[in-house]
Structure formats: C-alpha cells, structure tokens
Amino acid sequence: MGLRESMMAVIVRHKLLANQIPKDCKHPLEEWMAIKARKTYSKNKELREWIGNTGLDPMTRENFEKYQLFRVREQMRYAEENVPYYRNKFKEAGVRPEDIRTYDDLTKIPLTEPNDLAEKSMLFYGVSVTKMLREFTTSGTTGHKKSIGYTQNDMISKIDIVASALRDIGMTKKDSLHIMFPMVFAWDPSLVMVGACNILGYGSSVCAEVDVEKQLKSMKEAGSTYIIGIPSFIYRVTTLLSKETDLKALGIKKIISSSEPLSESLRALLQDAWGCKVIDVWGMTEFGLACAVECDEQNGLHTDEANMLMEIIDPETLEHLPAGQKGELVITALNAEGTVLIRYRTHDIAALLDPPCGCGAHFNKRLMKPSGRMDLQFKIGNGHKVYPVLFDEAVFLSPDVIDYHVDITREGYRDVLTFEVETENPNDDLAHSIVKAVSSIMEIEDGLAEDLVAEPRVRFIEPNHDYAVKVKKIRDLRENYD
Numbered sequence: 001m002g003l004r005e006s007m008m009a010v011i012v013r014h015k016l017l018a019n020q021i022p023k024d025c026k027h028p029l030e031e032w033m034a035i036k037a038r039k040t041y042s043k044n045k046e047l048r049e050w051i052g053n054t055g056l057d058p059m060t061r062e063n064f065e066k067y068q069l070f071r072v073r074e075q076m077r078y079a080e081e082n083v084p085y086y087r088n089k090f091k092e093a094g095v096r097p098e099d100i101r102t103y104d105d106l107t108k109i110p111l112t113e114p115n116d117l118a119e120k121s122m123l124f125y126g127v128s129v130t131k132m133l134r135e136f137t138t139s140g141t142t143g144h145k146k147s148i149g150y151t152q153n154d155m156i157s158k159i160d161i162v163a164s165a166l167r168d169i170g171m172t173k174k175d176s177l178h179i180m181f182p183m184v185f186a187w188d189p190s191l192v193m194v195g196a197c198n199i200l201g202y203g204s205s206v207c208a209e210v211d212v213e214k215q216l217k218s219m220k221e222a223g224s225t226y227i228i229g230i231p232s233f234i235y236r237v238t239t240l241l242s243k244e245t246d247l248k249a250l251g252i253k254k255i256i257s258s259s260e261p262l263s264e265s266l267r268a269l270l271q272d273a274w275g276c277k278v279i280d281v282w283g284m285t286e287f288g289l290a291c292a293v294e295c296d297e298q299n300g301l302h303t304d305e306a307n308m309l310m311e312i313i314d315p316e317t318l319e320h321l322p323a324g325q326k327g328e329l330v331i332t333a334l335n336a337e338g339t340v341l342i343r344y345r346t347h348d349i350a351a352l353l354d355p356p357c358g359c360g361a362h363f364n365k366r367l368m369k370p371s372g373r374m375d376l377q378f379k380i381g382n383g384h385k386v387y388p389v390l391f392d393e394a395v396f397l398s399p400d401v402i403d404y405h406v407d408i409t410r411e412g413y414r415d416v417l418t419f420e421v422e423t424e425n426p427n428d429d430l431a432h433s434i435v436k437a438v439s440s441i442m443e444i445e446d447g448l449a450e451d452l453v454a455e456p457r458v459r460f461i462e463p464n465h466d467y468a469v470k471v472k473k474i475r476d477l478r479e480n481y482d
C-alpha cells in the first residue's frame with residue numbers, strides 16, 4: 001500500500017472534525033476552530049476551570065484566546081518531555097508552562113531562529129525518526145537544509161483543516177478541485193489536497209505537467225470547477241491557453257493561489273481571464289503549509305488559529321505590536337507532535353487584523369499576507385529558492401571577477417536572472433563561462449528545463465561601481481513580488 005492509500009485508510013477510521021461542521025454553517029473554517037476548541041474543553045479539566053461553566057458555545061475571542069494559551073502550555077509540556085531543543089531552552093530561560101497565562105506572557109519564552117532549526121533539525125523532533133510519517137526538507141538561509149517531520153496525527157490534522165478550508169471557499173459535493181502544481185515540490189501537495197477532497201466527497205484531479213494542453217485536458221476530463229496552483233504557473237497556463245480557449249467557458253468558480261506571493265495586478269488579470277474570484281492562501285513548510293486562507297472579502301487571510309498562535313513583534317525590540325501594525329510574524333505550533341516549533345521567527349513581515357471580518361466570521365484573526373522577506377531568499381521558476389551564496393562558486397570562477405549581484409526580473413512567465421559582474425577585464429569568454437556555470441546549478445537547470453527561467457544574462461560593470469559595496473547580492477525587481 002502506498003503512502004496515500006494508507007493515509008486514506010486511516011482517515012476513514014478517524015472522525016474528522018471537518019465532517020462535524022453543520023450543513024448550513026456560513027463560516028465553516030471558523031466553526032471548525034470552535035469545534036476543535038470545544039473538544040479540548042470537554043476533555044480537559046484545566047481548561048474547563050479556567051474558562052468556567054459558561055462553555056464555548058457561543059465562542060468569544062476572549063475564550064478562544066484562553067484555549068490558545070492553554071494549548072501553548074500543553075505544547076510546552078510536550079516539548080519539555082520530548083523535544084531536546086526546548087527542554088534546554090526553557091531551562092536556560094527559566095520559563096515554565098505555568099508562567100504563560102496572558103498573551104503578553106508569551107514574550108517570556110525565548111524566540112527560535114530558523115537557522116537553529118536548519119542546523120539542529122533533529123533536536124526539534126518530538127518523536128523518533130521511525131515514527132515520522134513524512135519528512136520534508138526546505139532550504140535555510142545559510143544553505144543548511146531544514147528537516148521538518150510530521151507524524152500521522154500531524155498529517156490528519158492538516159487534512160482536516162484543509163477540508164474545512166475547502167468548504168469555506170465554497171466547494172460542495174458537486175465540485176471538483178484541479179490541483180495544478182507543475183513540479184515535484186519538496187512536499188506532495190496532492191497528498192493533503194486529495195485527502196481533504198476525499199473525506200468530503202469532492203472530486204479532485206492532479207496534474208503535474210508543465211505542458212498547458214495536458215493541464216487543460218486533465219481539467220476537462222475531471223469536470224474541474226476549482227483550481228489550486230502557484231500564481232506564476234497559473235499565469236503561464238492562462239497566457240498560453242487563452243490564445244485558443246475561452247477560459248471563462250470552462251466554468252471555473254474560483255482559483256486558489258498558493259505557495260507564492262500573489263500581487264493585486266496578477267490577481268486582477270487572472271480574475272478577468274477566468275471570470276471568477278482568485279483567492280490567496282498562505283503557508284510555511286515548517287507549519288504544514290496550509291496556514292491561512294482568504295474569504296470572499298479578499299481582505300486578509302483567515303488563519304488556522306486552532307493549530308497555530310501568531311504574534312507580530314518589532315524585529316528590533318522583540319516587543320509585541322498592536323493589531324494592524326506591520327512587524328515580524330512569529331508562530332507557535334499548538335498541536336504538533338513531529339517537529340515542534342515554539343515562537344518561531346518567520347522573518348516575514350506581516351500584520352494581524354482583529355475580528356470581526358466582513359464575511360461574518362466573529363472571533364478569528366486575519367493575517368495581512370507577508371509582504372516582504374527579511375532574509376535573502378527568492379523563489380524563481382516553479383518555486384526553487386535562490387539565495388546569495390548559491391551563485392558564488394559559478395561567478396567567482398575567474399580571478400578577474402571582483403564582485404557581482406543578481407537582478408531578478410520577469411519577462412512573460414519566465415524569470416530572468418541578470419548577473420552584473422564587476423571586472424577590469426570584460427570579455428565574451430568570461431561571460432560565456434559564467435552563463436554556463438550558472439546554468440548548471442540545479443535550481444537554474446530545472447528552471448531552464450521547465451521553461452520558467454530564461455537563460456541567465458551577464459552584464460559587466462566597472463570596478464567600484466556606486467552600488468558595488470552596498471547593494472544587496474540579489475535584488476528582486478519582479479512586479480509580481482510586491
């Protein structure tokens with residue numbers, strides 16, 4: 001039995017909360033969070049005593065935050081017992097689970113740096129490697145790979161939230177989701193997506209082909225009414241297919257943009273071409289990817305607050321910032337068993353908006369999507385990350401090269417990397433050898449093969465050029481990455 005089949009078998013045995021959302025519910029995702037909190041309340045004396053006999057129906061923001069802080073304490077207890085990194089970290093900081101009673105108390109817990117996770121991934125595991133159902137790797141800023149492990153319970157919980165999010169987006173049993181990821185991601189998006197569709201009785205189709213005709217064929221065969229994919233790839237499909245096909249006639253009800261920033265200009269273009277709303281989702285591999293999803297208001301993303309507690313801090317002072325103010329997003333997992341992350345610095349700049357939302361959701365906070373990374377990673381092609389040190393070896397192959405930086409621009413659906421190389425001896429041979437060396441870097445090679453990255457370009461500049469000292473090694477000049 002393959003992984004997907006064995007997961008399905010397990011899911012069938014579990015009563016997922018997504019199936020307990022009432023049929024006429026107007027806010028399935030928020031209701032799912034309330035059901036999860038009520039379940040914890042009914043099972044747990046500490047939480048019952050804290051909240052009192054009033055219970056959690058109806059749910060209030062105040063009581064939901066108590067549920068979250070209770071889960072932080074539980075996660076800390078789990079970490080003290082099972083996660084070596086936090087056992088030491090809490091001891092050093094002298095912080096105990098009981099110390100966390102208010103939102104401001106969270107600042108007593110030391111922050112976790114992504115580089116720590118990259119360098120010591122195994123110390124973040126709450127179970128042994130053999131008990132992980134799935135391990136994913138994602139590149140760190142220093143070039144280390146972060147390993148993120150998920151247990152079976154972690155995966156089921158993820159499928160559960162994705163299922164309730166699909167309901168929230170408006171899918172019904174008459175619909176079918178076309179899963180359009182043109183690549184082998186470091187993870188398998190179809191596993192969670194197909195699983196979520198299955199438990200709710202929705203149709204689904206998966207097509208990993210770069211060939212847009214094959215994508216169209218797959219959609220038509222499945223009778224797709226919803227699409228999920230990365231926006232630059234959906235843009236490519238849109239551009240190439242719209243020449244010969246009336247995309248509006250395909251009857252797509254909504255497009256879900258995932259894994260990459262969605263600019264408002266691209267959203268407008270896609271909505272116009274397909275005649276439907278394009279909604280944004282946001283996630284991080286570290287937290288199982290599906291972390292937040294937009295509603296029809298298209299004004300902030302509803303976050304999975306049942307499994308995550310988000311904070312916005314001033315990256316300099318590390319103090320909490322008020323609602324609506326932009327700062328660094330810090331996330332604490334509330335129910336993780338595999339990789340446990342407590343107060344993890346995302347190095348993403350974002351803001352949180354207080355409820356209510358125009359859609360009627362009344363206790364769930366929304367995330368104003370990350371608008372810029374503080375570190376220096378950029379995604380190109382179909383999601384490969386590039387970072388400064390990646391090109392050093394290829395560009396510094398000749399002693400004539402003094403320094404360089406890379407500008408990323410976009411032409412059509414292709415990313416263009418232009419290397420501005422500082423040298424006293426510019427010549428064609430040097431340019432050719434740099435292009436050749438850069439093109440053989442795995443991330444670039446894949447992009448070229450998939451036709452999502454153009455051939456790298458070299459432009460020579462004179463030494464001591466104005467910005468040679470101060471300029472960022474990689475500058476992302478793409479309009480779609482605002």
Ligand SMILES: [Zn+2]
Pocket residue numbers: 295296297302357358359360361
């Ligand atoms: Zn809403």
